[in-house]
Amino acid sequence: MKLSTQILLAFSLIILLSVADSYTNYRLSLKVQRNSQFLSKSEAVIRNSNKTHRAVLEMQSAVRGFLLTSDTAFLRPYYSGLKNVPRYLKEQHALIDNNKIQRRILDSVSILHKEWLTYTAELISARKENPKLYQSLLDGKLRKHVGKNINDSISVKFKRFDKLEYKTRKHHSEMLLHSLAKTRTYSLIFLSLTVIAGICSTAYIIVMITNRIKSMVNLADWISKGRFTIVRDTKKDELSALSYSLNIMSGKLKKNIHELENKNEELNKFAYVVSHDLKAPLRGIYNVISWIEEDLSDEVSPALRRYLNIIPQRTQRMEALINGLLDYARTNRKTAPEEVDTNSLIQEITQSIVPRNFTLKIQKLPKIFTERLKLEQVFFNLISNAVKYASPEKGFIEIGCLQNNHIFEFYVQDNGIGIDPQYHNKIFEIFQTLREKNEIESTGVGLAIVKKILDDRGETISITSHLGEGTVFSFTWRNNKRI
Known part of the structure; x- marks a missing residue:
């Protein structure tokens, strides 16, 4: 596998883990958002329920006060409730969405409240205008606790409504906490996996590349020191081409060095042979000049003697040069x-x-x-x-x-x-x-x-x-x- 492919796979794994983490957090955040929205709406439902129930109770108290005193001042909360309670119930219907049980409870409350309004309207009218009718109603309905029974039923309905709302609210609170806990857990898991995958892949790539580059550097160092070895590389990636080139270079250098050593050995042998062959004629020339000086010393003119003196100097210099060449050739010896x-x-x-x-x-x-x-x-x-x-x-x-x-x-x-x-x-x-x-x-x-x-x-x-x-x-x- 190519090195670039391995690096790409490592980065792809890290990216996939990051995407999975982001997707999981996104899904959990939607749950958190839904539960948070429900809890926020639930607070409004409970406030509105309490407000509606309180308005109904105020209307009941106002009617009782009027019936006892005939003072119409007591009826102000009653008339105010006639306007507000239907509006509160309508708002509550809008807040509870599609909760069928709570809707049925609210419908029951509306029906009971209307029955109570009909009952109280008759009592109020009789109390104001017809004492006999009021007394008849008092003896017939009031004493039979008709109004009280309706009010008790309304209170029971409100309590049941609030109980259901608190139960649902508790469930969504638990779901919210559960979603937050899952979000933290999944985030920690994916973060750990990402870090581990990043560290492991990075360490693997670094160690692999470092070791292989180190082996190549060692090969280059060995080549520089005259040890022409090779690097065994079974990988098939970008660095393999460099290993292959270094191995070829090492082989060629080994071959060339071997050939050069053979050539140098041949040249050294040649130098020794040539020096020996050159020195022999030089000694011959020197000997001939010596014989001439010995045998013909009386016949040699001054000019010829001067020339004869120059010849030994030149032959001796030639011999010195040959010896110098031999010394120069010996520098290759190890x-x-x-x-x-x-x-x-x-x-x-x-x-x-x-x-x-x-x-x-x-x-x-x-x-x-x-x-x-x-x-x-x-x-x-x-x-x-x-x-x-x-x-x-x-x-x-x-x-x-x-x-x-x-x-x-x-x-x-x-x-x-x-x-x-x-x-x-x-x-x-x-x-x-x-x-x-x-x-x-x-x-x-x-x-x-x-x-x-x-x-x-x-x-x-x-x-x-x-x-x-x-x-x-x-x-x-x-x-x-x-x-």
Whole structure:
């Protein structure tokens, strides 16, 4: 599966969980909204029920007061109720929606209230205009508790109505609390699932990508160190193409390095063979010149002798150049690293090549784990170069080292003729020398050998010099392991 597909699936899972959470919360919020609306309306129903019942009771009290005192002032709440109670009942019908039981109760209340109004209207009229009729009604209906029975029935109806409303209200309150609890629970569940899915998918992708990239980085590091291995990648995604390319590059580099090593070995053999074959004619020429000088010394003219003296110089320079080429070719040889006491190494080199009349100053030098032969070649050529160009009368050479972690920066300083800055780069090219071509000891190979060794190791070399001010060669050298 492609990496982009895996990432897309992970994000899709998180999005689906978020959508499910949102949908569930939306459905639960609708229930919460419906229950909240019902409870809000229920409060209005209960207030209206209490208001209606209170108005009916006030009308009943007003009628009783009038019947007892014949004072029409008591009838004000009665007449007010005649207007308000029907309106209250109509409002209550609108508030209870389609609750059939409560509607039947309200209809019963309306019927009973109308019966009571008919009954009280007859009593009020008789009380005002016809005492005999009032007395008859009093004896016939009032004493039989007709009005009281109607009022009691109305009160019972209102109590039943309120009881039903409170029961329904309690149910919706419980549903509201249940919906809120479910909302919190589902939100917590979906949030947890989303977080877990996000963390797991992110961790999986990060670990997978990190490990595979790490293996590729290790492969690149191994390639840089000459270990041409491959990465085993069974995945089939975008990173697989990179692994495949690195494996191909590693294989090709391994093949090319092997071919180069074979070519270098052939070139080294060729160099040794050629040097041997070249040295033989040179020795022959040198011997012939010696024989001429010995056998024909009396017959040789001064001009011819001058020419004969030039030939050995040229042959000796040619032999020095051939030896320099051999030394340059040997820089490709690898030796096992070992612990090297650079202080002892410098002492051995300087004792063999530095004249006794030179002032030699050697700072405290470290012990390092490295290829002794390569380091020895570098120091030998730099110190030889310092000896060649130092002042013959008051020669001075200083060798020291600065350390930065496991990287050492060595320097070789002399008080020689110095080097013009325009030649600072040119002197590291093979056969480039600042001395005359007929001087045997200067072949222009030494600094080229130094540069080649340092470049092969990935080290650097720098030069600080001006004409007449001496020269300082500084080069870095890494410790193969920390001691």
